[in-house]
Amino acid sequence: MQIPVPSLAHSFTLRVDLAAPLEMGRGRAGMRRIIPITGGEALGPELTGKILNLGADWQTIFEDGAAHLDTRYAVETGDGALIEIVNVGTRHGPPDVLARLAAGEDVDPSTYYMRTAARLETGDARYGWVNHTLFVCAGIRRASAVEIAYYKVL
Template structure:
């Protein structure tokens, strides 16, 4: 008997608007920064709505330029449900590409890796399925926003 092979199905996309990073300096594992999340938009077959002006990305930048992403934020759906999102992952690539991203340039997303795993939670019964679904994501870093596609693991 063989285990079922998971498949992915696009659930929604987010554009997450970001404020100026707060630089904390060198921490235990690397350079630390907090990037406030100030809004955005959710669109897709499963969820539409607005990213709330609430939350942040607590990043660790390692010596090789790779970034550990650790975000917590919320969105409100078009029909009034509030959904918490915790998203953890990694962004890395060639040194010149990472430097261009850090400078706020738009860079071809195929030239770097930005993937995350997300946990969504809500008390709204209409979206209770989110509490029991795994999501994987692919992202693009922009100068003042992040674009993220959320895929349900089926």
């Protein structure tokens, strides 16, 4: 009997609107910041709707400029379901690229690494499948938003 090899299938993409970062200062592991999540959209194909104005990304920025991403937010689907998203991962790249991202420039996403793993949860039976699905994600950082593609691990 052979162990199955996982594959990926695109499930949805989020465009997440962000407010200006709140700088907390140095913590135990690096510089800490909170970036409020103020809205956005879930663009399908399996989830569509709006991102609610109630989440944040609690980041740690390490000495080498890499960021540990730790987000929690919620999507309200077009048909009224609420889905919680907890997304944890990393963003890193060459110092000049990270400096351009920090300055709000649009940077070619092939020049840096932004990957996360997400857990979704809902009590709505129509979307109960998200409670039992692993997601891995790839993202792009924009000046006041991120775009994140969510892939189901099959």
